[in-house]
Amino acid sequence: MEQSRQDQKRIEKARVLDERLDRAERDLTAARDLLMTIEVKLDILEGAAQVLDARTRRMLADQ
Amino acid sequence: MSLFLSIVLTGRNDDYGGDFRERFFRTLRFNHRELTARGIAHEFVLTEWAPDPARRLLVDFVKETIPDIADEVFTAYIVDPAYQDALTLNPHLKYLEYVAKNVAIRRASGDYILASNCDVYFGRRILDVLAGRALQPRTVYRAVRHDLEMSATPSDWDALEDPGSLDAPPRPLKLPLMLGGTGDFVLLDRETFHELRGFNEVYRLARMGVDANFMLKAFSSGVQIVDIGGPVYHVNHVGSYRVSRDTYAGREHEAPWGNRQWHYHGVVYENPPSWGLRDAPMRALAGGRWRLDFDLHAVPPLVDLRRVVLAVDRVGQPQLRRYKK
Numbered sequence: 001m002e003q004s005r006q007d008q009k010r011i012e013k014a015r016v017l018d019e020r021l022d023r024a025e026r027d028l029t030a031a032r033d034l035l036m037t038i039e040v041k042l043d044i045l046e047g048a049a050q051v052l053d054a055r056t057r058r059m060l061a062d063q
Numbered sequence: 064m065s066l067f068l069s070i071v072l073t074g075r076n077d078d079y080g081g082d083f084r085e086r087f088f089r090t091l092r093f094n095h096r097e098l099t100a101r102g103i104a105h106e107f108v109l110t111e112w113a114p115d116p117a118r119r120l121l122v123d124f125v126k127e128t129i130p131d132i133a134d135e136v137f138t139a140y141i142v143d144p145a146y147q148d149a150l151t152l153n154p155h156l157k158y159l160e161y162v163a164k165n166v167a168i169r170r171a172s173g174d175y176i177l178a179s180n181c182d183v184y185f186g187r188r189i190l191d192v193l194a195g196r197a198l199q200p201r202t203v204y205r206a207v208r209h210d211l212e213m214s215a216t217p218s219d220w221d222a223l224e225d226p227g228s229l230d231a232p233p234r235p236l237k238l239p240l241m242l243g244g245t246g247d248f249v250l251l252d253r254e255t256f257h258e259l260r261g262f263n264e265v266y267r268l269a270r271m272g273v274d275a276n277f278m279l280k281a282f283s284s285g286v287q288i289v290d291i292g293g294p295v296y297h298v299n300h301v302g303s304y305r306v307s308r309d310t311y312a313g314r315e316h317e318a319p320w321g322n323r324q325w326h327y328h329g330v331v332y333e334n335p336p337s338w339g340l341r342d343a344p345m346r347a348l349a350g351g352r353w354r355l356d357f358d359l360h361a362v363p364p365l366v367d368l369r370r371v372v373l374a375v376d377r378v379g380q381p382q383l384r385r386y387k388k
Contacts, residue, residue, distance in 0.1 A: 032386035033373050036326045040266060041368045043325060047152030047268045048365045054154060 068105040068193060069173030069253070070094070073163035074181040075114045076121040080300035084121070087181040088128050089218060094185050095132055101194040107137045108171045112163035113144035122352055134351035140166050141348075145357035146340065152365065153268040156321040160246075161262035161273040162340070166355065168261050169339030176256050178249040182300065184223055188293020189248075200252040203281050204291040208244030209233050213299045223296050230299050236290050239282055239381045245274035248295045251281075259284060260334035264363060265370045269321030276327035279383070283331055283374040329385050333370045335363050 074087060091107070098105045111121050122139035125132070142163065150159055164178050175198055179185075189206055198204065210230040217223040234243045262277050282288060311318040342361040346354045376382050 029385065033329070036329045036386050037371060037373055040326050040330045040371050043268055043322065044152060044266060044366055044368065044371070051152055051154065051365065 066104050066106060066173045067175060067196065068098075068103060069167075069171030069176045070105060070107050071110075071164055071167040071171055071176055071178045072107060072181050073110040073112050073160060073167065074121055075111050075158075076118050076124065077115065080182075082300070083181070084124055084128075086298060086300065087121075088125070089216065090182055090184050091125070091132070092129055093218065095129075095136070097185065097190050098193070101190055103190070103193050105136070106171070106173060107132070108167040109137070109139045110163040110166045111139055111141045112158060112160075112166075113142060113147035116144070120352075126350055138170075138351045138353070140170060140345075140353050140355055142166060142340070142343075142355045143357040146343070146355070146362065149357075149359070149362045150267055152266075153321045155317050155319060156268065156270065157319060158270070159267060160270050161277075162264050162267070165261035165264060165334075165339035166343075167339075168256055169341060171253065174253060176251060176253050178246070178262075179295070180247050180297075182298055183247045184217065184296040186223075186293040186295055187220070189291055189295065191293075192291055198250070198252070199287070201255050201285075202251070202287040202289050203278065204248075204250035204289055205236055205241040205245065205278075206248040206250075206291050206293065206295045207233050207236050208247050209294045209296050210244075211296055211298045213301075215298050217296070217298070233294065239288065239383065240275065240278040241288050241290060242275045242278060244295075244297065245278060247297055248291075249274065249277065250291065251286075255286060259286070260336075260338045263332040264334045264338055265332040265367060266325065266327075269323065269325055269327075271320045271323035272325060272327030276331065279328060279374050280331040282377065282380070282383070285377065326387070328383070328387065329374060331372055331374045333372060335367070335370070337361070337363065 074083065076084065080086065095107070109122060109125075114120055120141060122141065125137060125139075147157070147159060150162060168176055168178065186206070192198065192204075210233070211217065211223075211228045212230045215222070215228045217228070222228065236243060259277070259280055263273050263280070266273070266276075278288065315323070340355060340361050342358065343355040344358055344361075346356060348354055374383060
């Protein structure tokens with residue numbers, strides 16, 4: 001009887017851990033997706049900053 | 064009757080890859096001859112992107128060298144170099160190839176549009192499918208690429224299909240996106256090409272991956288992706304990414320193809336409605352030539368971050384590869 005109760009507890013604990021793992025995997029995927037989008041946006045911002053910097057320098061040099 | 068096929072190309076007279084004009088004329092002659100022989104109603108639409116004003120136009124060489132291609136079969140859009148300067152987000156990237164292709168896609172009149180490159184031969188199977196008009200709308204057709212040795216100068220089928228001319232074994236197209244030499248062959252109905260608003264014009268930092276990114280956008284938008292069943296042939300040349308990728312080892316940021324590490328396999332785009340330089344003032348020149356003059360109003364914003372969006376997976380389809388460092 002005692003053995004069976006302990007087995008039940010272990011099964012329940014494993015189920016809870018499994019759910020947590022699933023949630024963590026989903027969170028990780030969502031975080032990576034977000035990171036990917038942010039990195040692409042940062043590329044664009046960095047490119048724009050460089051282009052604008054070059055344009056400004058050219059204008060100042062021409063003056 | 065409407066025109067069946069528009070073949071979209073971009074190039075300029077800049078000796079790209081050493082003998083660009085010769086490579087272009089060989090494929091143009093070959094493809095035009097084979098399409099005509101099969102009665103496939105077609106036009107070539109060339110965007111001559113940011114040509115050097117000190118050099119003759121590529122389109123003038125075409126008209127002079129291949130006079131049997133009538134003006135109504137070959138249209139050229141000559142784009143003011145100021146657009147390259149105004150649009151680029153990477154000074155090392157001297158040719159915004161996919162914005163250039165969008166200029167032609169926007170203006171092409173065929174029911175189907177084939178975005179390809181100036182040094183690509185269409186194989187028999189492709190020509191047969193086109194001749195049989197066996198195409199479905201809302202389907203991107205892809206073709207595997209056979210790379211021929213650099214010295215190859217094929218002008219007939221025997222030379223083109225000689226297995227001994229292959230530079231390397233062809234890489235098969237794999238689901239879900241069927242990538243690999245994508246820029247050489249993207250065939251889609253005009254309506255869907257317009258619905259997707261062409262290739263990515265938001266991330267203007269790279270040539271690499273923009274073609275693959277279009278496939279991701281198509282997949283993410285519910286468009287089918289299909290192998291047309293036969294190859295295109297491409298002759299290797301100096302300056303191509305395949306041949307010269309190691310030249311920039313350790314200084315990748317200087318490479319003329321731009322950043323090749325960007326997340327083109329996970330993030331897509333929503334081009335503005337004015338994609339393909341819709342608002343650029345156009346002037347008709349003689350012989351099927353048009354000039355797109357510079358107007359700042361035709362230039363999209365340098366930065367428009369809300370147009371960068373995540374691709375979505377599709378139910379019942381293989382899951383997309385996501386974050387890759």
